[in-house]
Amino acid sequence: MQINAHIDVPFEHRLRFTRDVFAPHNAVLRELMEGEEIEPRKIVFIDAGLDASQPQLQRQIRRWFDRDELATITAVPGGEAAKNTPSLWQDVARQIAGAGIDRHSFVIAVGGGAVLDAVGFAAATVHRGVRLIRVCSTTLSQSDSGVGVKSGVNLAGKKNMLGAFAVPWAVINDFDLLHTLDEVNWRAGFSEAVKVALIKDAAFFDDLCDRAGAIAQRDMACAEPVIRRSAELHFRHIVEGGDPFELGSSRPLDLGHWSAHRLEQLSKFALGHGEAVAIGVAIDVVYATSIGLLRDDDARRVVRCLADLGFVLSHEVLADSRAVMEGLEEFREHLGGPLTLILPAGIGRTATVHTVDEHRMVDAIQRVADGALTAI
Ligand SMILES: NC(=O)c1ccc[n+]([C@@H]2O[C@H](COP(=O)([O-])OP(=O)(O)OC[C@H]3O[C@@H](n4cnc5c(N)ncnc54)[C@H](O)[C@@H]3O)[C@@H](O)[C@H]2O)c1
Numbered sequence: 001m002q003i004n005a006h007i008d009v010p011f012e013h014r015l016r017f018t019r020d021v022f023a024p025h026n027a028v029l030r031e032l033m034e035g036e037e038i039e040p041r042k043i044v045f046i047d048a049g050l051d052a053s054q055p056q057l058q059r060q061i062r063r064w065f066d067r068d069e070l071a072t073i074t075a076v077p078g079g080e081a082a083k084n085t086p087s088l089w090q091d092v093a094r095q096i097a098g099a100g101i102d103r104h105s106f107v108i109a110v111g112g113g114a115v116l117d118a119v120g121f122a123a124a125t126v127h128r129g130v131r132l133i134r135v136c137s138t139t140l141s142q143s144d145s146g147v148g149v150k151s152g153v154n155l156a157g158k159k160n161m162l163g164a165f166a167v168p169w170a171v172i173n174d175f176d177l178l179h180t181l182d183e184v185n186w187r188a189g190f191s192e193a194v195k196v197a198l199i200k201d202a203a204f205f206d207d208l209c210d211r212a213g214a215i216a217q218r219d220m221a222c223a224e225p226v227i228r229r230s231a232e233l234h235f236r237h238i239v240e241g242g243d244p245f246e247l248g249s250s251r252p253l254d255l256g257h258w259s260a261h262r263l264e265q266l267s268k269f270a271l272g273h274g275e276a277v278a279i280g281v282a283i284d285v286v287y288a289t290s291i292g293l294l295r296d297d298d299a300r301r302v303v304r305c306l307a308d309l310g311f312v313l314s315h316e317v318l319a320d321s322r323a324v325m326e327g328l329e330e331f332r333e334h335l336g337g338p339l340t341l342i343l344p345a346g347i348g349r350t351a352t353v354h355t356v357d358e359h360r361m362v363d364a365i366q367r368v369a370d371g372a373l374t375a376i
């Protein structure tokens with residue numbers, strides 16, 4: 001006997017932009033949690049780095065939830081440590097489980113991509129998944145990682161080896177949270193914006209390049225529309241791209257990521273995700289020119305845009321190009337099936353390739369390492 005049936009599970013993916021989300025008058029969060037007969041429980045986790053730089057935030061959050069049933073607010077160490085330390089996300093899971101959180105309750109995670117990933121993974125697994133609201137506090141989480149439907153932690157030194165596809169209940173981008181980011185983390189998210197513009201939207205790419213210098217100077221009026229558009233492009237790709245749970249072998253948004261994930265690992269996470277993505281995009285751009293896919297002047301524009309944003313594209317881990325090349329197989333293995341890379345074929349256009357000319361890729365890595373990109 002054979003029984004086959006198609007299972008359709010509807011999901012609602014919600015993205016909101018706001019300022020000062022925990023101000024008493026701000027209704028964004030409240031509206032997202034309305035509609036339950038019994039007041040749902042809430043538990044909040046906050047990125048410890050954010051907590052330290054905005055010490056008033058915990059008080060504000062407590063005040064905001066005054067009338068609601070709030071279990072606890074817990075600070076979770078920020079940065080990649082949140083994903084590299086299993087006891088951390090296990091503690092988060094234990095707290096969620098111990099706080100009487102059920103599948104109608106809300107876990108609210110406030111922080112950067114790493115804390116959102118670690119708390120998100122715990123939330124995706126306790127009771128086989130409880131509702132998660134992400135409040136993104138970094139440029140990278142607002143323009144890319146927080147907007148997605150994945151959560152992952154690192155295992156055996158490999159990025160996101162343990163994780164879940166789980167559509168969050170909602171994602172909130174609060175621009176007012178960004179002002180305390182240090183220079184590196186301020187810049188980080190804009191490499192994902194360059195990436196998605198290069199893949200999908202030539203007009204956005206032009207605009208972003210024009211704004212790059214002002215963004216590097218932390219001009220919020222220039223930066224906000226870029227974060228907004230980047231988030232929107234990532235969001236739309238996930239909901240309209242046809243493969244939100246990545247069942248195929250391709251990840252169209254992961255230009256530059258095969259090397260970026262490897263570079264993070266090789267640098268022992270001294271390189272953050274956004275910085276590594278900037279280098280990864282540069283490598284793929286140089287490679288794409290070497291196989292005749294991308295024009296030299298387009299490649300120069302990409303590299304100049306990244307440099308104008310303040311990214312440093314050479315790094316000592318690039319010296320061992322063979323070690324970097326191992327990222328190709330790790331990337332393939334993570335997705336399954338044949339190797340599938342997205343490369344730029346113009347500004348706003350991509351091509352899919354299944355083979356890589358090793359010699360040319362090693363050469364591309366070395367050229368990025370040498371900082372010889374003006375000679376593309
Ligand atoms: N789930 C996904 O789909 C996905 C996609 C892309 C990237 N990611 C992951 O996101 C992570 C990187 O996230 P990130 O770039 O947001 O960095 P991060 O989460 O590592 O945070 C960087 C630092 O900034 C601090 N911080 C956070 N908000 C702050 C604020 N407003 N003011 C001051 N300090 C603040 C943190 O404590 C941390 O020390 C990586 O682990 C990456 O793999 C996940």
Ligand SMILES: [Zn+2]
Nearest residue numbers: 144192273277
């Ligand atoms: Zn990324």
